[in-house]
Amino acid sequence: NAGVTQTPKFRILKIGQSMTLQCTQDMNHNYMYWYRQDPGMGLKLIYYSVGAGITDKGEVPNGYNVSRSTTEDFPLRLELAAPSQTSVYFCASSSPRQGATNTGELFFGEGSRLTVL
């Protein structure tokens, strides 16, 4: 059971470099999310998607881009890395809440730890 898989797990970037954080899920979930978590803080939503071809901004979208061409994949792109983007990034997925038994809980990947120097 792979669940939600994120790559890479660790990455160091120089200021101004670009990179893509990959996220894939094998649970056929409609909803996917990208969060960032700074040390000692909660999770802040960057972008989310309710299905293939549909994306929307969260609380902190500046400096990031996403795409959702398939149900399984939801990559997060950093175009011009800045030190303020040093953080742990979590991808998550969920299905819509249906009835009393499906809560629509989020399933998280293990996280990608990004440092921008």
Next chain:
Amino acid sequence: GQNIDQPTEMTATEGAIVQINCTYQTSGFNGLFWYQQHAGEAPTFLSYNVLDGLEEKGRFSSFLSRSKGYSYLLLKELQMKDSASYLCAVRDEKLTFGTGTRLTIIP
């Protein structure tokens, strides 16, 4: 928008009971979640409330009052492994998290 408040830190004794409160102000509401997060790990799902009242799952219980915008997570028979951050999250179309409560269990 969403505004979710939780205490930043709490300390409790092994074997005791602790209650972690969460208050929220939201434009929409489609359920409240509690997640546990150990240091350096991803959050894991603990409980879900969408109707008023108490949901019990073993040593953990969660309560919701929608009219008061209030929830709490109750942990009983505390164990050292319960030392973690506890995140309250509210859903409308998306899931918004509070800043989390770091719980430390002492012997």
